[in-house]
Amino acid sequence: MSIRKLLGKNDTAQCHRLHEPDQALHIEDLTVAYEGKPVLWDIDINIPPGVMAAIIGPNGAGKSTLIKAVLGLVRPTAGHICIHGHPPAESLRRIAYVPQRSAVDWDFPTTVLDVVMMGRYAHLGWFRWPGRRERRHAMEALESVGMAELSHRQISQLSGGQQQRVFLARAMVQDADVYFLDEPMAGVDATTEKTVVRLLQELRDAGKTVIVVHHDLQTVRDYFDWLVILNVRVVAQGRVPEVYTGENLRRAYGGRIALIDSGTGEDSSGAVAREASR
Amino acid sequence: MIASFFLQPVAMILLTGALVAAAGALVGTFLVLQRNSMLSDAISHSIVFGIVVVWLLTHAQSGPVQILGAALTGVLTVFLTELVAGTRRVKRDAAIGLVFPALFAAGVLLLNLYARDVHIDTHTVLLGEIGFVWLDTMMLGSLELPQAVVWMSVVTLANLIYVLMFYKELKLATFDPQLAAALGFAPTALFYVLLALTSTTAVAAFDAVGAVLFIAFVIVPPATAYLLTDRLSLMLVYSVLIGVASSLSGYPVAVMFDVSVGGTMAAMTGVFFLLAFLLGPRHGLLGREWQRRRGE
Structure with a gap:
């Protein structure tokens, strides 16, 4: 089978021993390093099923690396990862992935x-060619992202927002339990952002887990119900109202952030954060 | 009747040329789309090393051992390239440039030292001699066939089977390697097999067109087809057709001007590219102009 499967042969036992099958994503002691320089250091993360979670953090915090490690695209130096109690290599059909738009040649x-x-x-497996059923699935997904009439367009003729919606439709037909999206709202128009958020929330309401690398601090509270703040280490994680605090953000972003108190008179959890100097 | 067809020099030259073009276009389409075109350059040079080493070990100049040796040398080239690039001290393109001249030089050196009287000489290595392919024959059952035709048929078939069997997987791995890996479709393994096939194609095509002209057949027809279509399946078909057309039209031109046959065949790929570049319906200069005017 795949090389990844061979390398990950011990993971099943670990996933079971850890007794965290209730978590959609369970990460323990994860360290990822490039050339001896840690990008992620001793990460523990738990994300329960049925939430829409944002992963935020400054540039170089390891957000994309975290997702790539979960998907087996980069090999961790240490630690283990479980998706619903199973190693990712055994749950390929349960994971959907939307890479950054720039990751492919349009x-x-x-x-x-x-x-x-x-x-x-992933559902077809090796050798089987897509047929009428796959076509129908794909058309339904394209309809839900409002792209049905463009189904026969060559992909180079799409705008950035349309490209993102195509990627979202592709993730939807994967019919997974856990969805990973790498900056799906970066550089798209307002209509697309609304569509993306609505569809992701629909997935969550259907009991799926949605995990999004997010760059826009201002929309965290509007879109998400779970939050992981990352800066090489985990700064904070949990429900958005408890975790989205000025103190946590300052710890992650340091001086690169401007906090504007929204004037509710409460503590800084009512703050609106704006990442400066990007 | 059939037997006499395979002994006709002109028919055999055309057949060999067409097979080289078809086999090259099949792997070349994916290399061009992966932006790895120049790996075919690296491979076609470094297999000289493989050819000489296999010759020194077994005294086989062609056939299955040579083809296997080539596949290994090609994979070795790419493996060494990734190794050098992996140190992050040099960029990937420079790594390619470091590895293949070293292997090529080692091959030429070994050739000069130990194999002076073999017919592999530096000129053949670079240009091949398709005009003489009909001289080197072998028996297949009761049929006398040119060796180049036999081995080119084998590798063309192998390439065709690979592309057809793994079409869906190759498409995903080329378009979105990250998703391919996440879905468990082993894009790296697919990539190495593709390069191994490129190497076997190069060694089988070696006697006919040499290392340098081979590159033209791998890169130019797919690059031309890319200008003519927006579908991967059609790009494969057009690449093969353009490559074969280049070979077939190259021969009479070469005879007319009394110049290198292989060289003219390769030059014809360039002529087709130029035509597509100027006249292509969507990406060609004229096509663009036409679309612009219509849009006004």
Whole structure:
């Protein structure tokens, strides 16, 4: 089978021993280093099922690396990761992934419908070609993101927002339990952002877990109910009202943040954060 | 009847040229889309090292051992390149440039030291001699066939089977390697097999067109097809057709001007590229102009 499966042969036992099968995502003692320089240091994370979680942190905090480690795209130096009590390599069909838009070549000779159908490949497995059923799934997903009439467009003709919606449709046809999205709201128009948020919230309301690397501190409280603040280590994690505090943000972002008190007279949990100097 | 067809020099030259073009286009399409075109350059040079080493060990100049040796050398080239690039002291393109000349030089050195009287000489290594492919024959059952035709048919078939069997997986791994890895489709393994096939194609095509002209057949027809279509499946088909057309049209031109046959075939790929560049419906200069005017 896959090399990843061979390397991860001990993970099952660990996942069971840790007794955290109730968590959608359970990470323990995770360290990832590039050339001896730690990008993530001794991370413990628990995200319960059925929440919409944001991962925030300054540039270089290791947000994307965290997702890549969960998906097996980078190899951790230490630690283990469980998705619903199983190592990720054993739960390929339960995980959907939306990479950053810049991760792919949008001049690739293919159509919108084709890209969305790629989301069904995990269910098809090796050798089987997508057929009518996959096409129907893909069309339904394209309809829900408002892109049905563009299904036969070549992908290079799409705007940034349309590209993001295609990626979202592709994740939806994966029909997973846990969705990982890397900055899905970066550089998209307001309509797309609304569509993305609405669809992600619908997924959450259907009992799925949605985990989003997010860059816009101002919308955290509006969109998400769970929050992980990261800066190489975990600064704070938990429900948004408890974790989204001025103190936590300052600990993560240091001087790179401006806190504007919203004037409720309460403590800094009512603060609106704006990341400065980006 | 069939037997006499395989002994006709012109038919064999055209057939060999067409097979080189088809086999090259099949792997080349994915290399071009992965922005790894120049790996074909690296591979086609470093297999000289493999060819000489295999010759020194077994005295086989072609055939299955040579093809296996080439596949290993190609994979070795890419592996060494990734190793050098992995140190992050040099960029990947420079790593390619460090590895393949070293292997190529080692091959030429070994050739000069230990294999002076073999027919592999530096000129053949670079340009090949497709005009003489019909001289080197072998028996397949009762049929006498040119060696180049036999081995080129084998590798063309291997490439075709690989691309058809793993079409969906190759497409995903080329477009979005991260998702491919996340879904368990082993993009790295697919990539190495593709490069191993590129190497076997290069060694089989070696006698016919040499290391340098081979690159033209791997890169130019896919680059041309890319200008003509927005579908991967059509890009594969067009690449093969353009490559074959280049080979077939190259021969009479070469005869007319009494110049290198392989060279003219490769030059024809350039002519087709230029035509697509100027006249292509969507990406061509004229097509763009037309679309612009219509849009006004």
